[in-house]
Amino acid sequence: MPLKQPLAGKVGLVVGVANTHSIATGCARAFRAAGADLALTYLNDRARPYVEPVAHAVEAALLMPLDVEHEGQLEAVMHRIAAGWGRLDFLLHAIAFCPSDDLHGRVVDCSKAGFTRAMDISVHSLIRMTRLAEPLMRDGGSILTVSYYGAEKVVPHYNVMGPVKAALEATVRSLAAELGPGGIRVNALSPGPIATRAASGIACFEDMLASAMEKAPEHRLVTIDEVGAVAAMLVGDAARGVTGNVTFVDGGLSVVA
Numbered sequence: 002m003p004l005k006q007p008l009a010g011k012v013g014l015v016v017g018v019a020n021t022h023s024i025a026t027g028c029a030r031a032f033r034a035a036g037a038d039l040a041l042t043y044l045n046d047r048a049r050p051y052v053e054p055v056a057h058a059v060e061a062a063l064l065m066p067l068d069v070e071h072e073g074q075l076e077a078v079m080h081r082i083a084a085g086w087g088r089l090d091f092l093l094h095a096i097a098f099c100p101s102d103d104l105h106g107r108v109v110d111c112s113k114a115g116f117t118r119a120m121d122i123s124v125h126s127l128i129r130m131t132r133l134a135e136p137l138m139r140d141g142g143s144i145l146t147v148s149y150y151g152a153e154k155v156v157p158h159y160n161v162m163g164p165v166k167a168a169l170e171a172t173v174r175s176l177a178a179e180l181g182p183g184g185i186r187v188n189a190l191s192p193g194p195i196a197t198r199a200a201s202g203i204a205c206f207e208d209m210l211a212s213a214m215e216k217a218p219e220h221r222l223v224t225i226d227e228v229g230a231v232a233a234m235l236v237g238d239a240a241r242g243v244t245g246n247v248t249f250v251d252g253g254l255s256v257v258a
Contacts, residue, residue, distance in 0.1 A: 006036025007237045012086045014040045014078070016067060016130070017095025017147070020051040022197055024147060024190075025095040027225025031233040033059040037091075040082055042067035069096065069126040079133040089137035091236035094130055094146040097123040103161055104203070111161045119161060124169045131176055131187070141184025143236040146173060148189045148247060150255050158205045170247055177245030186244035188235050192228045193217065193251030218253040 013032055017025035018041055032039055040063035043052035049066075056064045063085060065078050082089055103115030127146050134144065151159035152166035170189055177187040194206070194213045203209065214220055228250045234240055235248065249255045 006034075007239060008032060008233060009036030011037045011090035011236075012040070012062075012082075012088065013037050013091040013093065013236065014042075014082060014089060014134075015093045015095070016042050017093065018043070018052050018055050019048060019197070021055055022225065023055075023095070024192060024195060024197060024225050024228055025093060026055050027227075027229035028093050028095070028145075028232040029055060029059045029061075029229070030226065031229030032091075032093075032236070035233045035237065038062050038086075040065065040078075040085075042078060044068055069122055069129070075126075075129055075133060079137065083137060087137075088139065089134050089142060091143040091145065092130060092134050093232065093236075094127045094144070096126060097147070097162070097165070099123070099162055099165065106160065108161050108164065116161060116165075119165050120168060123162075123165050124172055127169065127172060128176070131180070135180065135183070135185065138183070138185050142186070143240075144176070144180075144185065144187045145232055145235055146187075146189050148173075148191045150191060150193075150249070150251065152191070152247075153255075156209075158203055158209065162203075173247070174245045181244060186241070188240075188244060189247045190228060190232055190235070191247050191249045191251065191255070193223045193249075193254045195222060195225060195228070197225075213251075213254055216254055216257050217251070218257065221252060223250055223252050 015029045039061045041056045041061045042065050043049045067074050067078050099119035100115045103111045148166045148170050151163040152170050173187050173189045194209050231250045
């Protein structure tokens with residue numbers, strides 16, 4: 002008898018697919034392979050052609066525009082999910098941004114505007130999504146975001162995104178505590194360096210990849226599909242005892258001095 006797909010019957014929203022190489026893409030593939038029905042978003046019309054192939058591959062029921070800086074777009078996404086499904090079982094938040102001038106400079110030199118924008122897109126958007134998703138998770142649910150080791154330690158060239166990701170992880174803990182009574186779990190994934198479009202904006206990123214390969218116990222980088230496999234586990238019932246955690250998917254890189 003074939004094994005039941007662990008996410009069969011569940012519906013989820015995936016935010017953060019930029020192209021076929023995105024971490025969110027690996028997660029979406031794993032969610033679908035586990036039996037979930039999905040809704041995906043794309044940033045804008047320029048990004049849509051790069052996201053559509055992923056949406057087709059995972060047989061997404063919905064593909065919607067979402068720029069969290071545009072008033073009303075997040076609410077429109079949640080409204081369509083409510084109208085189409087009437088509920089939401091899990092949510093992946095995989096978006097982050099910092100203006101390049103602030104990202105490439107010292108933390109002490111970061112502008113107020115740049116810091117505010119990075120925090121709004123990378124952290125407060127999770128709070129907003131969670132607030133809107135909560136009423137759709139009447140029978141419980143799972144919310145997952147994406148962090149990085151730079152939240153815990155100073156990583157060269159990660160700069161202001163270190164404090165931003167630290168705020169994201171603290172937010173995960175607070176949300177987990179607040180939503181736990183409603184059966185909603187909130188966790189973060191912390192993948193090792195992966196060659197994605199978003200990561201390419203980090204200065205000397207090729208050096209970061211090379212260093213990770215040298216230091217990691219297996220001397221290799223993790224893949225988006227390996228991250229996706231852990232994401233699928235965390236949003237499923239098998240992880241119902243896990244909330245408020247940061248789960249590293251980095252091939253052991255974070256345990257090596």
